[in-house]
Amino acid sequence: GQQLNQSPQSMFIQEGEDVSMNCTSSSIFNTWLWYKQEPGEGPVLLIALYKAGELTSNGRLTAQFGITRKDSFLNISASIPSDVGIYFCAGQYSGAGSYQLTFGKGTKLSVIP
Amino acid sequence: NAGVTQTPKFQVLKTGQSMTLQCAQDMNHNSMYWYRQDPGMGLRLIYYSASEGTTDKGEVPNGYNVSRLNKREFSLRLESAAPSQTSVYFCASSGTLTQETQYFGPGTRLLVL
Numbered sequence: 001g002q003q004l005n006q007s008p009q010s011m012f013i014q015e016g017e018d019v020s021m022n023c024t025s026s027s028i029f030n031t032w033l034w035y036k037q038e039p040g041e042g043p044v045l046l047i048a049l050y051k052a053g054e055l056t057s058n059g060r061l062t063a064q065f066g067i068t069r070k071d072s073f074l075n076i077s078a079s080i081p082s083d084v085g086i087y088f089c090a091g092q093y094s095g096a097g098s099y100q101l102t103f104g105k106g107t108k109l110s111v112i113p
Numbered sequence: 114n115a116g117v118t119q120t121p122k123f124q125v126l127k128t129g130q131s132m133t134l135q136c137a138q139d140m141n142h143n144s145m146y147w148y149r150q151d152p153g154m155g156l157r158l159i160y161y162s163a164s165e166g167t168t169d170k171g172e173v174p175n176g177y178n179v180s181r182l183n184k185r186e187f188s189l190r191l192e193s194a195a196p197s198q199t200s201v202y203f204c205a206s207s208g209t210l211t212q213e214t215q216y217f218g219p220g221t222r223l224l225v226l
Binding site for chain 2: 004006009033040041042044045048088094100101103104105106
């Protein structure tokens with residue numbers, strides 16, 4: 001199956017710092033999604049990207065759909081303690097009857113007050 | 114509006130025992146999914162149901178069966194539990210199969226001894 005490489009695996013940052021994480025794939029996707037999972041909860045969708053080169057913001061979060069359609073980036077500006085959690089990227093290729101989401105392994109974010 | 118609900122929240126089984134994980138959604142969604150989440154592995158799709166009356170295998174279906182009982186409910190059954198099935202199980206739903214926005218339940222934590 002398709003593989004997503006998400007990095008970094010974990011991050012420890014000071015409150016107020018900016019955060020960057022990314023996902024790369026061996027194959028192209030039509031859609032890139034970014035989810036956040038807090039302890040004991042299911043993933044919640046943060047941002048959805050539909051077109052190569054697209055840059056989308058949701059508050060302090062900004063995500064980009066890579067030009068090659070094989071990568072995506074998520075930035076968080078001015079981090080706060082409630083940003084703590086695991087961030088997952090997911091890609092979807094809607095073709096040849098396949099609609100499944102492929103998830104990255106997650107980036108665990110810890111924010112030091 | 115509860116969204117996606119799952120029962121039970123926690124379960125301990127002995128090897129060889131059987132159990133059914135329940136999932137229900139109240140968003141009138143057509144498509145439903147079962148994922149498992151293991152440390153460092155991200156989310157992997159077990160089975161999905163595009164619409165009432167249909168089910169299909171995902172990435173890791175072995176050892177599981179599913180039933181789409183009606184539009185609201187999608188259950189996952191372990192006929193003979195194995196320690197390798199120790200995991201956190203998430204149910205999700207979306208409006209349609211091609212609609213990438215999947216809403217997740219809070220998860221069921223399963224330990225097989």
